Amino acid sequence: MPKEFGRSQRVASEMQKELAAILQREVHDRRLGFVTINEVVVTKDLAVAKIYITVLNAADEAAKLANVKVLNEISPFIRHELAKRMRLRHISELHFYYDHSFDTGMRVSELLHELEDHKDSEGKAVVEPPKQDD
Numbered sequence: 001m002p003k004e005f006g007r008s009q010r011v012a013s014e015m016q017k018e019l020a021a022i023l024q025r026e027v028h029d030r031r032l033g034f035v036t037i038n039e040v041v042v043t044k045d046l047a048v049a050k051i052y053i054t055v056l057n058a059a060d061e062a063a064k065l066a067n068v069k070v071l072n073e074i075s076p077f078i079r080h081e082l083a084k085r086m087r088l089r090h091i092s093e094l095h096f097y098y099d100h101s102f103d104t105g106m107r108v109s110e111l112l113h114e115l116e117d118h119k120d121s122e123g124k125a126v127v128e129p130p131k132q133d134d
Contacts, residue, residue, distance in 0.1 A: 012042040014086060015049060022081045031070045033058055038099045042092055049092035052099035064098050071096040 020037050034056040041050045053071065058064045071078070075094040083091040 006044075008042045008044050008046060011046060011086075011088070011092075012040040012049070015042065015082065015092070016040040018082055018085045019051065019078070022078055022085075026081050027074065027078065029070060029074060031066070033063070033067055035067060035071070038102070046088070046090065046092050049094050051094060051096050053096055054099050054102045068096050068098050 016037050016039070019040065023032075023035055023037070036054045036056065037051060038054055039052040041052075042048070051071075053068065055064050055067045058067065072095070075096065079091055079094050082094075
């Protein structure tokens with residue numbers, strides 16, 4: 001019977017907690033916005049960690065990707081801080097990626113609200129006929 005949570009999953013969970021604390025307390029880079037760690041995926045051999053983030057209050061896609069670029073630039077510092085906090089022989093190589101699932105969820109929510117606004121009193125969707133050119 002396989003284990004419910006393997007070692008890589010446990011390491012990823014602990015790494016997520018420690019990364020959040022490091023970004024909150026140790027990283028003082030003005031180029032970074034309010035970064036949230038959504039998920040950490042660690043390979044089975046613990047060599048590489050993919051870190052999925054979201055950036056709140058980022059104006060556009062370029063600002064979000066700029067935050068990811070900054071995090072990848074300072075990843076050696078973050079990795080060093082992580083090594084101080086976690087009791088592992090080797091610390092994974094850190095790769096940061098933007099997680100688009102939050103943006104997708106917000107867009108779906110907006111679409112559902114728009115659909116609610118276009119319902120009539122009986123709960124049926126009101127479909128406007130297409131305008132025809134005369």
